[in-house]
Amino acid sequence: MPQLKPILKQSYYVLAGVGAIWASFLIALINPTIQRHALYAHKLHTGFWNNVSNPEEFGFAKGQVAPFHLQTSDDETLHCWHVLPMDVYLENEAELVQETVTGLVVEDLTKTVGYKLFKRDSKSKVVVNFHGNAGHLAQGYRPATYRSISGISHTHLITCDYRGFGISTLNNAPHIPTETGLITDAISMINYVLHTLKHPADRTVLLGQSLGTAVTAASALYFTDPTSVYLPSTLATTISPPAPKEPISFAAIILVAPFSNLPELLKTYNMAGIFPVLKPLQPYPRIARFLESKILDHWPTQDRLRALISSTKTPASTHIRIIHARNDQDIGYQTSEKLFTSLEKSFLGEENVISDHERRSIHGGDRVKRGAFAYRRVEDADGKRTVELEVVRYGGHNQVVGFAQVGLAVRRAFNVKTFRPGLDVE
Structure with a gap:
């Protein structure tokens, strides 16, 4: 039997080494460049051996996806995909296959067969998708999301890599992704759908996952109140066309695995679902506060959503859907519950507010x-402003956005009047 003392000594050195590496990592994050590289992780992707210009590599039918370039208002070039719905593709498969050149990225989406099919379909709907940090638009489970959405009748999907991600350009200073830069990209994407594609906002859903939820919330607020104090002041000088004069109402804003703001998130966030960032500093609040003060991009989603639903400029119809997996190891589902509670408070001072809370018991026997696992909803007296939280039981942090619950949320957004909750079953 080995002696206990040498084993304990070796364990001590291992723990000390891990602690030193973690402390060095936190100190390095004080540097703005390193911090943003760590936050956005835009250099970590499989584009070195995967060709994002060839969607067939990621399980799509030939011609179902049109890779194209989108020019932002500050002259960045985003690499984007237009994903056709399966029903439209099936009806026009021969033409799409014949016209598609594998690996070709078109400069003008409006010159493609897919756009022609989109415009002549009077029932067309659009989901504008904003992915999370790291990777490119076809990384990991992301194509599963697009395939799920493409199964919804007449529903087209537009998704882009933010500046610096994948093969999108990064020409503007400081030549690294920033909060203002990503919001500019998102607004440019939505403007492209509304103005270039001339698609109505009330048949458009904004869908974001993880970091993409923060991007979604910020861009949605811009189209409600572009002068909001919760938006970067520099947006006014970079966005074209000019800000909307009237609030724009989208079919729904769907947020999958959101968070209230970045400093608050880092207190509980686990990188890759394993490595905590600031959680070990809970016994040392002064050090934690010092590190929090060095965070450059705060992404205040909670404040932006509260401004979105309580502003005097709030659109007549505003529907926010929050979805979070109970087994999310990166961002705990409790963050979404706190976010919902904060938004719910914005309704409490109003008359005839309807609120619904349901939660599965510890034995799992209660109907929800x-x-x-948990379902919460609050809406105003007219049902025109709603916030909904659905904590699903499975899906983790990344897979969940391709699960049926997200696809169903999109369907409900486009079919509000036909949803009958009385038919829900376990």
């Missing part, structure tokens, strides 16, 4: 809407 949609078979979820």
Whole structure:
């Protein structure tokens, strides 16, 4: 039997080494460049051996996806995909296959067969998708999301890599992704759908996952109140066309695995679901506060969503759907519950507010809407402003956005009047 003392000594050195590496990592994050590289992780992707200009590599039918370039208002070039719905593709498969050149990225989407099919379909709907940090638009589970959405009748999907991600350009100073830069990209994407493609906002859903939820919330607020104090002041000088004069109402804003703001998130966030960032500093609040003060991009999603639903400029119809997996190891589902509670408070001072809270018991025997672990909803007297939280039981942090619950949320957004909650089952 080995002696206990040498084993304990070796364990001590291992723990000390891990602690030193972690402390060095935190100190390095004080540097603005390193911090943003760590936050956005835009250099970590499989584009070195995967060709994002060839969607067939990621399980799509030939011609179903049109890779194209989108020019932002500050002259960045984003690499984007237009994903056709399966029903439209099936009806026009022969023409799409014949016209598609594998690996070709078109400069003008409006010159493609896919756009022609989009415009002549009077029932067309659009989902504008904003992915999370790291990777490119076809990384990991992301194509599963697009395939799920493409199964919804007449529903087209537009998704882009932010500046510096994948093969999108990064020409503007400081030549690294920033909060203002990503919001500019998102607004440019939405403007492209509304103005270039001339698609109505009330048949458009904004869908974001993880970091993409922060991007989604910021861009949605811009189209409600572009002068909001919760938006970067520099947006006014970079956005073209000019800010909307009237609030724009989208079919729904769907947020998958959101967070209230970045400093708050880092207190509980686990990188790759394993490595904590600031959580070990809970016994040392002064050090934690010092590091929090060095965070450059705060992404205040909670403040932006509260401004979105309570502003005097709030659109007549505003529907926010929050979805979070109970087994998310990166961002705990409790962050979404706190976010919902904060948004719910914005309604409490109003008359005839309807609120619904359901939660599965510890034994799992209680019925909850949609078979979820927890379901909460609040709406105003007219039902025109709603916030909904659905904590699903499975899906983790990344897979969940391609799960049926997200696809169903999109369907409900486009079919509000036909949803009958009384038919939900376990």
